[in-house]
Amino acid sequence: MAYKRQFYPGDSIPAKNRRRYMDPKVKLKKLRDVPMDDVVRIMGHRNPGEDYKSIHPPIEEGKEPECPIRKLVVPIEGAKHGDRVRYIQFTDSVYFAPISPYQRAWMYLSRYRGVDTGTLSGRQIIEVRERNLEIMAKEMIDNETFDPALTGIRGATVHGHACRLDENGLMFDGWQRYQWDAKKKEVVYVKDQVAIPLDRKISVGKPASQADLKKRTTIFRADGVDMREDKEVTMYGLRIHKLRTLGGYQPWAFKE
Amino acid sequence: MVSNPPADYAGVPLPEVQIITNRLLSAETTEAVLNKLDVIEGVRQINMTGESIPKTINSGPAKGLPNNHTERKVINVNGREMELRYLVGAFYIELEVADEAELDDKLEEIKAACDSCIEFGYVLNVGRYSKYKPTLHDYRSE
Numbered sequence: 149m150a151y152k153r154q155f156y157p158g159d160s161i162p163a164k165n166r167r168r169y170m171d172p173k174v175k176l177k178k179l180r181d182v183p184m185d186d187v188v189r190i191m192g193h194r195n196p197g198e199d200y201k202s203i204h205p206p207i208e209e210g211k212e213p214e215c216p217i218r219k220l221v222v223p224i225e226g227a228k229h230g231d232r233v234r235y236i237q238f239t240d241s242v243y244f245a246p247i248s249p250y251q252r253a254w255m256y257l258s259r260y261r262g263v264d265t266g267t268l269s270g271r272q273i274i275e276v277r278e279r280n281l282e283i284m285a286k287e288m289i290d291n292e293t294f295d296p297a298l299t300g301i302r303g304a305t306v307h308g309h310a311c312r313l314d315e316n317g318l319m320f321d322g323w324q325r326y327q328w329d330a331k332k333k334e335v336v337y338v339k340d341q342v343a344i345p346l347d348r349k350i351s352v353g354k355p356a357s358q359a360d361l362k363k364r365t366t367i368f369r370a371d372g373v374d375m376r377e378d379k380e381v382t383m384y385g386l387r388i389h390k391l392r393t394l395g396g397y398q399p400w401a402f403k404e
Numbered sequence: 405m406v407s408n409p410p411a412d413y414a415g416v417p418l419p420e421v422q423i424i425t426n427r428l429l430s431a432e433t434t435e436a437v438l439n440k441l442d443v444i445e446g447v448r449q450i451n452m453t454g455e456s457i458p459k460t461i462n463s464g465p466a467k468g469l470p471n472n473h474t475e476r477k478v479i480n481v482n483g484r485e486m487e488l489r490y491l492v493g494a495f496y497i498e499l500e501v502a503d504e505a506e507l508d509d510k511l512e513e514i515k516a517a518c519d520s521c522i523e524f525g526y527v528l529n530v531g532r533y534s535k536y537k538p539t540l541h542d543y544r545s546e
Contacts (some may be wrong), residue, residue, distance in 0.1 A: 210489045304464035311455055312493055314428045315523065320455050320491060342464045343471075 158381040175290040180353040185249040192340035203230035224262040226277020241319040244361040270309030295336035297355035303341035411449040423495040435479040437499040440517035454490035
């Protein structure tokens, strides 16, 4: 019998969203369209239109060592060209951001090939070959896992995910990479992800309402959906805890 | 580290009103709140805290560049200018009052001032949250 892949237990809204974001067969909704050049500007790794910095001589001309793995694995486009590995890092607010760092890791690893990702308490970095990164970054800024007010694109000094929001509902950023445009009621980026000022403001659209965010979030919270209200999720957590505590590094050896 | 108190220690634990706001306040709102609190009789000192806003970018490739944060600016509190270094999220107001009845009156005034300026609400507590007399540390630091 072919094993059917499962993603996450539970019937609550956050549990369902976790499954949706992780399942590569689900096409995530596109909520905005930030032009590719602007995504490149916000990341700040190269100027729009500039060539990708790749190894020279090109891989095809050079002599690659004999390696069975190289024959087995189809390289992603950036690896084929020998691009640099670059990064984008997102910070997600605890105030019902559409996704949180740990689920980002699950989502990235489930949906993309050739990525290296790292989870920290409030931020999630993804490292990948430059030309693939740009496509992924645009997808992630455009789709429903991004909210202009509660998700920050921050390469360094990410402090703010657990801070109170400001009066405009924006997540705190000591470097103020993005600002509230009161006229348009939109969030605009004025600095790139490491706070180098941009030549012009880049709009990333209007923030979602709290009611909408509560439907989209993957975050269990006492003032939203409490994790304990979802019995299956609770049991899943408890089961892992039990196996780890009583089974140590041999969970299979533990009999109920 | 030398820790000079913002105002002279009272020597006795005068009541302190702690106001934690539900949202971090903009410079404009902070200015408005302070202007309303400052005129209340019996307010001995007001301390504020919140999230720090650096003057310059303090790490990464942009290190040293001016931060140009719109909320890091000089505000005017009843004629006195002061530079904000925080996105303010809490006020500690020390009150010089004789008895409970007077304290209640002052609390009403403080609540009225906050209600008129702080849009997203706040939590107010009365207690003692900072030191009120010198400790060994103050002697050591001199």
